[in-house]
Amino acid sequence: xxxxxxxxxxxxxxxxxxxxxxxxxxxxxxxxxxxxxxxxxxxxxxxxxxxxxxxxxxxxxxxxxxxxxxxxxxxxxxxxxxxxxxxxxxxxxxxxxxxxxxxxxxxxxxxxxxxxxxxxxxxxxxxxxxxxxxxxxxxx
Amino acid sequence: xxxxxxxxxxxxxxxxxxxxxxxxxxxxxxxxxxxxxxxxxxxxxxxxxxxxxxxxxxxxxxxxxxxxxxxxxxxxxxxxxxxxxxxxxxxxxxxxxxxxxxxxxxxxxxxxxxxxxxxxxxxxxxxxxxxxxxxxxxxx
DNA sequence: ATGGTTGCAAACAATTTGCACCAAA
DNA sequence: TTTGGTGCAAATTGTTTGCAACCAT
Numbered sequence: 001x002x003x004x005x006x007x008x009x010x011x012x013x014x015x016x017x018x019x020x021x022x023x024x025x026x027x028x029x030x031x032x033x034x035x036x037x038x039x040x041x042x043x044x045x046x047x048x049x050x051x052x053x054x055x056x057x058x059x060x061x062x063x064x065x066x067x068x069x070x071x072x073x074x075x076x077x078x079x080x081x082x083x084x085x086x087x088x089x090x091x092x093x094x095x096x097x098x099x100x101x102x103x104x105x106x107x108x109x110x111x112x113x114x115x116x117x118x119x120x121x122x123x124x125x126x127x128x129x130x131x132x133x134x135x136x137x138x139x140x
Numbered sequence: 141x142x143x144x145x146x147x148x149x150x151x152x153x154x155x156x157x158x159x160x161x162x163x164x165x166x167x168x169x170x171x172x173x174x175x176x177x178x179x180x181x182x183x184x185x186x187x188x189x190x191x192x193x194x195x196x197x198x199x200x201x202x203x204x205x206x207x208x209x210x211x212x213x214x215x216x217x218x219x220x221x222x223x224x225x226x227x228x229x230x231x232x233x234x235x236x237x238x239x240x241x242x243x244x245x246x247x248x249x250x251x252x253x254x255x256x257x258x259x260x261x262x263x264x265x266x267x268x269x270x271x272x273x274x275x276x277x278x279x280x
Numbered sequence: 281a282t283g284g285t286t287g288c289a290a291a292c293a294a295t296t297t298g299c300a301c302c303a304a305a
Numbered sequence: 306t307t308t309g310g311t312g313c314a315a316a317t318t319g320t321t322t323g324c325a326a327c328c329a330t
Contacts, residue, residue, distance in 0.1 A: 001298065020310065039294075051312045056295060072212035076294065089252065089259055098259065102252045104267075105245065112229065112242045112269060119229055119238065122271040127244075129252065131262040159330090160285065179319075191287045196320060216319065 015065045022050045026058045027067065027081070035097055036071050036078035036088070060068045071126070087127040093136035099131070144168045155205045162190045166198045167221070169206065175237055176211050176218035176228070211266065227267040233276035240269070 001009065001024070008027040009019040017023065029045055030037070039059065043052045050058075059079055062068040071078045071088065078097075089098045109122050141149065141164070148167040149159040157163065169185055170177070179199060183192050190198075195209045201221055202208040211218045213229065218237075249262050 018309070020304070022311070053296075053313080054311060057310085060190065060296095089256060089262070091259070092263065096258065098256060100246055100252050100256065102255070104248070108242055108244070109269065112240050114240060115242070116229060116240065118273045118275070119231070119271050120274055120277065122229070122269050122272045123232065126266070126268045126270070128266045129249065129262050130264045130266070131259050132259055133258045135258070137260065151303070158284070158329090193288080193321075194286060197285085200321095 004031060007031075011067065015067060017061060017065060017067075023058050023061075025049050026055060027062065029077060030062070030068055030081040033080075034081035034099070038076050038078050040076075040081070057067050071128070073128070087129065089129045089131065091133035091136055093129050093132050096133050096135075098133075144171060147171075151207065155207060157201060157205060157207075161270070162194050163198050165189055166195060167202065170202070170208055170219060170221040173220075174239070176209075178214075178216050178218050180248050183184035211268070213268070227269065229271065230267045231273040231276055233272050236273050236275075238273075259269075 005024050005028050008024045012019040012023055012027065016133075026042070029042060033094065039055060042059075043050075043055050046055065059068065060072075063070050067081065068079045069082045073078065073090065084101065085103070086099050086101050087103075087139060089100050090096070104125055104127060109125065113119065113122060145164050145168050148164045148171065152159040152163055154166065160263075161227075164188060179195060182199075183190075183195050184259060186195065195204070199208065199210075203210050207221065208219045209222045211227050212273065213230065224241065225243065226239050226241050229235070244265055244267055249265065253259065253262060
């Protein structure tokens with residue numbers, strides 16, 4: 001096991017998830033990529049190592065345990081291992097994704113909670129921005 | 141045609157979309173519901189009036205024309221006719237959705253644009269909040 | 281006639297499940 | 306040892322497409 005895998009195994013154990021080779025490989029893969037990836041890409045990358053079903057099962061668990069974050073886009077899900085909480089800027093034309101580190105001011109969710117009748121706490125937020133990237137807006 | 145349908149037809153025409161009975165019914169339905177609905181619910185509600193394929197085709201057109209807004213959640217898409225731009229607060233446990241009218245401060249997207257290397261404009265943003273609603277947190 | 285629109289059924293893509301075998305704690 | 310995890314293939318779900326019929330120009 002290389003360092004990345006050892007770290008992954010350790011992380012899994014602290015979350016109470018059994019550190020099988022498959023899950024270790026999956027988490028290591030998620031951590032090795034900076035851009036969010038879809039399930040298909042992960043399955044392809046780990047072909048021969050993990051079955052498709054195992055990938056999906058693993059992703060579900062990881063999401064529940066908050067080890068990965070799931071971003072819903074264009075009909076399929078993308079997954080990423082969150083280092084820091086961040087958001088995305090997505091090109092409507094080519095689908096390119098840029099990470100952005102702006103953060104939602106706390107005041108926004110406080111104001112929101114104050115107004116809501118049915119909720120008394122907020123756990124998380126998802127914020128995505130859409131535009132056309134420079135490359136696409138150049139040749140169009 | 142009732143008032144809601146007449147208004148829908150007029151709106152379609154201003155967008156350059158042919159106001160067929162099917163599209164009128166679809167838009168009227170979208171407008172009649174306050175909560176975002178998924179395609180399945182719309183198909184069910186309009187069963188016998190519109191075919192499934194027509195619903196999906198209509199939703200795509202409407203989305204392109206910005207007549208409806210699409211929200212990606214939990215593996216499927218939800219659609220709503222936007223009165224005002226707003227966001228959602230979603231219960232992780234029961235899936236209940238509450239509309240919230242807080243808005244992203246302009247400063248956030250300005251800051252974002254200033255930092256981005258690959259984008260020079262932002263067209264839209266999607267912001268969703270997740271928590272546990274009072275009902276669910278009570279009996280758990 | 282013409283060109284967009286519809287319904288139907290079949291195709292497709294993404295994800296989930298049943299089950300027999302296998303492995304980490 | 307035993308409880309949970311895995312691979313395989315089939316099933317399901319959500320959505321899209323091909324095509325012939327249709328309707329309003």
